[in-house]
Amino acid sequence: MRRQQAFTLLEMLIVLGIVVLTLLISWPSMHRAVQKNAERQFWQIFRQAWQAAQVRSKTSQESTRVVYLRHRNLIVFSWPNDSEQIRVPETLFVKRFNDIEMKKTGYVSPQTEEFISTLDGTDYQMRIQLAWGSYHVQAIQKGPAGNHTR
Template sequence: MAMKSKLDREAFTMIEMLITLVIVSGILILIMIGSQRFSDPSLQTERAFWASFDSYWKQALYEAQYRGQKTEITIQPGSPVIFHTAKNDKQLAMPKSMHPKQSERILIRSNATVSPRTVAFASDIDQRTYRLVIQMGWGVYHVDRQAA
């Protein structure tokens, strides 16, 4: 029976093990960074803001359509969004990662119509821009999220 010398053994060397460890670690780090980008709490906060904005908007349209009350919506940098009616004011906190590009006043008239307008918001997340596009007529709007 032939004996193998220490140099003829079949195994990984220490350098091969270190290179494998570095490659696997790098792949795992890239996967972790990528998954954090999509689960960022700020992005979830922005989505929650737009859901709340939609709720407030629909309430304002209801008040105009069925009660004949106009609503003035004020959007200012560094301030919450204010929905002002004759009876009360509702404030919607703006996420810290979003900033309107300029001050805006939107009027939902007592007959539930709105003038067309586009309001731009800058987002610190990926430097994207949200565009709140209000269409002419009956209070229809949509929000576009665009790459920077």
């Protein structure tokens, strides 16, 4: 009988050790990338909900209220007979968020809401402009000495 060639236990342990070491080294950067992607996805979902509220306001003549529920970490868009909830990622700290009322015409009073990313200290300022309720999110990143850069 011929003896079949196979990996020895030692060789398998060495390969397994290399795989585990590779995973341990890459885990923090992978986890950070997932968290950063969650922040980006939040801003996209928020923009879609905002635009849908504007269209609904103008076509159905329904006002929309946007509130932040701190105890549940949710931003809620509510209008007569329905609502939409958006979960704020754990990496975004809501520094300031006043209740927003989008009128039946789509008009929103000008104001600024603030979020801070705990990932890199980015300060997100959501500035709601006068007129038809458009807004702009400006990301201000802190430099190495704590100075703000854009």
